[in-house]
Amino acid sequence: MWTQEIQCRGNESQIHLCPTSPSLHNNCSHDSDVGLLCADSVNLRLVGGHSRCAGRVEVLHRGQWGKVCGVGWDLPDAAVVCRELDCGEPVDALSDARFGPGLQTVWMNYVMCTGSESTLKKCGSYGDVEQGCSPYGDAGVICSGKLLKS
Template structure:
């Protein structure tokens, strides 16, 4: 357990590069432990559509962009993509490379979102790189493009 107060500015690339304030007494216990969760900055994007909220679904995995197979692709899956991109609600979940064929890896297939996940990576699937698919079956999404108001 560190006994120093960490004072990160936010531009450090590693936590040990953050300035610290020395502590003269160790009054910390494991009840004071903190944690954090890190994610990729951008995990999903839409390519080939008429706006940033429509297009072929591509996901970032191991530093490489790849596509999503349209097997079992539905509106629940589209809802997660739209939410992750701050693009409102899904209008359509498309397959058969509606927005053109991608290139590189087909990263995921048989995506099984409930629709409540925050990111596509949180949805079930056959596994990264496991598929019987090609780019003629790339999945696509059309979102409303804006968040819809909730409540009265």
């Protein structure tokens, strides 16, 4: 049990990096234990493919999964998806719903990645997400599945 008050600011990457202040009185008991519940950090998935590194691109937004429209979908977009999912390099960027019809909800339309973003949500996108994807279909990727050693 720690006898210090932890005063995290929110930008620390680990709890032991948070500033602390010593407690003058050790009045803690196990009745005062604190716990944490971490949210699921998965915000992206591939569905309908032959492996975990191929499929239709779906993103989690506001607690609901939705699809990515294939309008303008290209290899820099696919590169970000492959990297975010630890799936190696992009082999193909597909925009014709090759992995079957997706969800009704469209969360991203006209995605514009440079290829260097760490997550798909950091890429730019625009357009009315409610207009649907026809005739362009859902975005999909095929990744190499092999991580490159640096």
